[in-house]
Amino acid sequence: MTDPDDPRKDQLSGSVRRRRERRERWLREGERPMGRNLALIGALGWLVVVPALAGLFAGRWLDDRAGGGIFWTAALLFAGVVLGGWLAWHRIGQER
Template sequence: MSEKPVHPDDADDALVRQARLHSTRLQHQADDGQSSVTRHLAQIGVLGLTIVVPMLLGLFAGHWLDHACGTGLMFTGALLILGLILGSWSAWNWIKRA
């Protein structure tokens, strides 16, 4: 059984790709210097809006459906929770990419 030799330039190796990505990010951070406080606050604001906007859309759509169908708060609650789930998922993906 011959094993494939491990080579640092092997692009198929997930560990090597992750190490290169991490190294690139560290180099960009070193080139840019310290991130400002306002940049971090802006990122927090974007994350908040990423979660809140789908929730509000679900709230308004659910309210409209409940009013049109006369179902109380059934659609409002369901679409509000759905908006929370979608917004949280979207924020999580945004954080993973950053």
């Protein structure tokens, strides 16, 4: 028996509704132009690279001030890559 209050039923109906909306939008608008796809790829690259480089340079500067090692460089580089990944993920979510 199926339970009418089953949360999987809500997930399934939501998934079907989103797919139908996407299909209707595709039929109405057609495929996205290649230039727009390339622009998105370029923007995603910059969204990851810029925070990573900012973290790298800030970390090198802090390590020089602190007297050596790569503690701040590694930590801020990692933070920059994570921030860039989050920004790219958020940007992709806007395209849907």
